[in-house]
Each structure stands twice: as C-alpha cells, then as structure tokens.
Amino acid sequence: MCYDDNARPPIPDGERGTAQGDDVVLNSADGTRFMAYFARPEKPGKGQVIIYPDVRGLHQFYKELALRFAEVGISAIAIDYFGRTAGISSRDESFEFMPHVQQVKLDTFFQDVQAGLNYLRENADAQGATFPVGFCMGGALSLQSATRSEFGFKGVIAFYAGLKRAFGGGATALEQADKIVYPVLGLFGGADQGIPVSDVRELEAKLQQKGIEEKILVYEGAPHSFFDRRASDYAEASSDAWRQMLSFIASYS
Template sequence: MCYDDNARPPVPPVEGGSAHGEDIVLTAADGNRFAAYVAYPDKPLGAQVVIYPDVRGLHQFYKELALRFAETGIQAIAIDYFGRTAGLTSRDDSFEFWPHVQQLQLASFFSDVKAAQDYLHTSQGGKQPTFAVGFCMGGTLSLLSGTQDLGYAGLVGFYAGLSRNFGGNGTALERAGEIKYPVLGLFGGADQGIPADQVEALEQKLEETGVEHEIITYPGAPHSFFDRRSTEFADASTDAWNRILRFIAAHSAK
C-alpha cells in the first residue's frame, strides 16, 4: 500500500490562493459509475490535472492533493478505479483493495479517464491543457496513458512501477516506446520495488523515441516519500513540487 489514512500531501512551495472541492460521481461511456473528487481554483491559471491514486483508489490523500493543486491555480480531479467491482464504497484503510486491483482492465480504466477529462473540459474551467499525475500504480497508469490518444499535454509519474503487467497488455517499461506525450518521472533512490536499472531503461527508451522527458531519482528516498510526515525528505518533496509546476507551466504554454 502506498499511503495510509494518515498520509497527507506536502504543501506546494508557492504562494497559493483559495480553492474549494467536492465529491462527485461520474459515469463512463459503458455506464460505469465511479467516485471522483474535483477541486476548483478561485484564480485559475489555465491548466488541469487528472490524479491517478495508488492501489487503494480514491482516498483522503488524493482529495487533499487535488485541493493543493487547485490552490496553485490548477483545476484537479482525482478518480477512483473500482466502481465496477466495489461500487461507491469507502476507500479508507479497511478497504480490501487487492481483489479489485486484480480485476482492473486498462480499456475500462481509460474509459473512466475519458469521463473525468470530459467533466473537466465542460466544467467552469473549460477545456485547458490537461495532465495525468499518478502515484505508484497510478504512476504506472500515467505512463500507460501515454500510449493512448487521450490528448494529454504531459504525464507525471511518482514511483511508477515499471514491471507490472495489466491484463497481459505489457508493462510500462515494455511499452515505453509507444509513449507520445512528455514525461516527468519521479523516483526514490531507496525504493526497493523499482530497481535503478529499470528506471535507467525507461529513460533510455524515451531517449530512443525522442519523447521529451525528465527522469529524476532522489538519493536515499523511499517509496511514498512525497508525504508531509516524511520530514527527512521535505527537500525532495519541495523539489518534486517545483518540477511538477514548472513542467505543467512549460507544457501548458506549448
């Protein structure tokens, strides 16, 4: 599990504005109803993010992360993965997520992503450059989203697992050559689940295909270092926030 119920996202290192958010329910093209949380900036800057959570789905960490993005002026929506198999139930620490992770299908996930994008593009912010921001399993799904025609302006992946194969469709590392959007990858150097040679192979594949990318590894940082409680990695979290905001600003301008 990536984050427990007590985890909280670090505060962005910029002077923020006010924002407000709400729980909503979205409907995908196949009729699936799934939970999401949307956060609106009071002073929008003209960019949007779709947040892909970790294996637990939509829990409090990601709702607060959506608000932190909105406080920087970026409209955000965080989505749940398990509407088809777990309905609209809570995703707190008691949620037995693994049976639902095992049933996750990429095609249905991308259908849910499209519903979230459509919501953003028809909301008060209108259609703006949109980015995927994922964590752990969500980081993997962020990279895999880059192989689809989802119209993203860029992809951000925290500690993206590179060897997980969803439904026999290939791992993120195997499919890295198909990624068509700019990538910002953020990894912990002490993350036991993501070997350094896999991160290096990802960077090499993106180099070979010419996709714009920035792959950053923070020495000594573990999986899930991006947490307000991890004060010893506060500098890494601050740097990660700065890189994300620069990445979004640069590719929104394009």
C-alpha cells in the same frame, strides 16, 4: 500499500489561493458509476490535472492533493479505479483493495479516464492543457495513458511508477515505453525497494531513443512514497517534486 489514512500531501512552496472541492460521481461509457473528487481554484491559472491514485483508490490523500493543486490555480480531478468491482463506497484502510486491483483492465480504465477528462474539461478551463499525475499503480497507469493520443494530454507525470506492473495480462509500462507520445516527468526514489534504478534508467533510455521529451529524476536515498508531509527526512525531495511538477505543467501549458 502506498499511503495510509494519516498520509497527507506536502504543501507547495510559494503563494497559494483558495480552492473548493467536491465529491462527484461520474458515468463511464459502459454505464459504470464511479467516484471522483473535483477541486476548483478561485482564480484558475494554466493547466489542469487528472490524478491517478495508488492501489487503494480514491482516498483522503488524493482529495487533499487535488485541493493543493487547485490552491495554486490548477483545476484537478482525482478518480477512483474500482467502480465496476467495489461500487461506490469508502476507500479507508478497511477497504480490501487487492482483489479489485487484480481486476483492473486498461480498456475500462481508459473509459473512466475519458469520463474524468470530460467532467474536468466541462467544469474547469476548457482550453487548459491537461496532465495525468499518477502515484505507484497510478504512476504506471500514467505512463500507460501516455500511449493514447486521443486523450490530448500535453504531458504526463508519474511518481514511483511500477514499471513492470501489468494490467489484465497486458504489457507493462516499460514494455510500452516505445509507444509513448507525450512528454514525461518521472519522479522516483533511489531507495525504493520495489523499483530498481536500473528499470528507471531503462525507461529513460527508451524515451530518449524515441525522441520523447523527458525528465526522469531519482531522489537519492528517498523511499517509495517519499512525497508525504509526514516524511520530514525527505522534505526537500518533496519540495523539489512540487517545483518540478509545476514547472513541467507551466512549460507545456
């Protein structure tokens, strides 16, 4: 599990405005209803994000992360993965997520992404550049999304992406790296026990070989899920991760 119920996203440095967030239910192309959370800034700036959560799906950490983005002027929608298998229900710590994780397939996930993008673009700044931001499983899915030109992203952001995680028996994010078409910002912990730095460097090398603009950062000594307000030992890594994300979004918006 990436984040428990007590985890909260760090607060970005600098000036913040106000934001409003709401639970919404979206409809995928195959008729599936699934949960999402939309956060709208009082004064929109450039860029908007679609947030891919960790293995637990849409829980409180990601709703608050959407609000943190909106407070700095970036509209955000966080989506749930499990509408087809778990319906619309709570994703608190009592949710047994793994049977549902094992049923996630890329083709239906991409349908949900498109539904999320449609809602975001209809209810936020339709002209804004859009970026997926994924964590753990969501980081892997962010890289998988980077192979799909039809989404019209300007770049993708992946936190501690499971580079060798496959969905529905398909290829892993590392195996798909030569098909990525958008700039990539990758943020990893140097002490992450599940993601060897050698895998991260292989991803970096593949992107460079293809000529994809990339920035891959490994925070020395930081573990998986270091981006957490409670993790005071990694507060500087979290602050820098915010700076990197906002700079990346500004650069491509």
